[in-house]
Amino acid sequence: MHKIDFWVSIGSTYSFLTVMRIGREAAARGVSVTWRPFNVRKLMMAQQNVPFAGKPAKLAYMWRDVARRAARHGLSAQVPVEYPIPELEKANLVATIGCDEGWGPDYIAETYRRWFHDNQPPGQAPNLTDSLIAVGQDPDRVVPLAEAPATRRVLNMVTAEAEALGLFGAPSFVADGELFWGDDRLEDALDWAAGARA
Amino acid sequence: MHKIDFWVSIGSTYSFLTVMRIGREAAARGVSVTWRPFNVRKLMMAQQNVPFAGKPAKLAYMWRDVARRAARHGLSAQVPVEYPIPELEKANLVATIGCDEGWGPDYIAETYRRWFHDNQPPGQAPNLTDSLIAVGQDPDRVVPLAEAPATRRVLNMVTAEAEALGLFGAPSFVADGELFWGDDRLEDALDWAAGARA
Structure with missing residues (x-):
């Protein structure tokens, strides 16, 4: 079976497109996807990588580009939405629990849908609890687990692993050890995983 | 006739791919291309947009990505090459003259080829004179024209126009007033110009 690691961080804007697309694109190529939630904000701050803050032209373009790409892929999106989101870490702590327990990908898709359709930021009310309930999880069980110190340690260790991989x-x-970045490299990455090298 | 403006700046790495691809991709869609050389470094510095300096992971990825994308498009490239290039402005001053006189696109392709095949940076010896001679131009005529104050004024005014357009x-x-950024948006931009909206 062909395999790919999908390094996902709730809070990234372009990841909306990938979260909504990767299931069908991977299935079409017979590629199995492992979702790896990490803290992209922590990683990028450590690298002085500031994509949009203080860059109004680049920010305006990003929203327009996301809207065009969503339309191209048949996805609906009401952009711009609130960004950056205040509860990025909590959203990804919940995703960390979810990916361990098997409902992570569904939760991530639900929380992105509420963010990009209803402008409800992930990781906080009402998106957080509604998304958990939508995937059959009890917020009173999951949220305390996500907030436990051990979960933050896991998320930080996974984020360090991401950095070590060159993300x-x-x-x-x-x-297969080959790094690809950006929703617009999804097809290239899946083709690579499926053995079709350029 | 469908039309597109190609905002090109010699010194940009991903632009190697576009310079080598845009002719055939535009022709395939019946789109006419106007090459608009500008000073991307001046624009990005004014916007505090620093893509790679001090970002080793992002820089390493960029070279690998350029190599993979080149292979995907059937282009040969020996990367990494010297970057950033010291004579970015001069290279684009020459391109400014060339695009006014009609030989600009050929010169830009020649100078990129020497940069990405032979690691000879544009805008300086031997790349500058060899590229001019290759497109039938006399360096003793063109280089003084490129170095004239009026040419720098033109390049700076065109760069200001780029900024006003949101670049x-x-x-x-x-x-058609729609901005696209990146070699990986070339097809989207040409499709847009040809009237195929998502």
Whole structure:
């Protein structure tokens, strides 16, 4: 079975496109996807990688580009949405629990949908609890688990692993040790995983 | 006739891919291309947009990505090459003259080829004179013209026009007032120019 690691961080804007697309694109190529939630903000701050803050032209373009790419892929999105999100870490702590327990990808898709359709930021009310309930999880069980110190340690260790692999942003993909960055490299990454090298 | 403006700045790495691809991709869609040389470094410095300096992970990825994308498009490239180039402004001053006189696109392709095949930076010996001679131009005529104060004024005015259009990097494309950024948006931009909206 062909495999790919999908390095996902709730809070990344372009990752909306990937979260909504990767399931069908991977299935079409027979590639199995492992979702790896990490803290892209912590990683990028450590690298002095500031994509949009203080860059109004680049920020305006990003929203327009996301809207165009969403339309191209048949996805609906009401952009711009609130960004950056205040509870990025909590959203990804919940994703960390979810990916361990198997409902992570569904939760990530639900929370992105509420963010990009209803402008409800992930990781906080009402998005957080509604997304958990939508995937059959009890917020009173999951949120305390996500807030436990051990979960933050895991997320920080996974983020350090991402940095060691050469990541500098999200979404990113690693296929057979080869790093790809950006939703617009999703197809390239999956093709690489499936053995079709350029 | 469908039209697109190709905002090109010699010195941008990903623009190598576009310079080598845009002719055939535009022709395939019946789109006419106007090459608009500008000073991307001046624009990005004014916007505090620092893509790679001090970002080793992002820089290493960029070279690997350029190599993979080149292979995907059937282009040969020996990367990494010297970067950033010291004579970015001079290279684009020459391109400014060339695009006024009609030989600009050929010169830009020649200078990129020497940079990405032979690691000879544009805008200086031997790349500058060899590229001019290769496109039938006399360096003793062209270089003084490029170095004239009026040419720098033109390049700076065109760069200000780029900023007013919302540009923040290169390569960029404007089709019917719609901005696209990056070699990986070339097809989207040409499709937009040709009237195929998502």
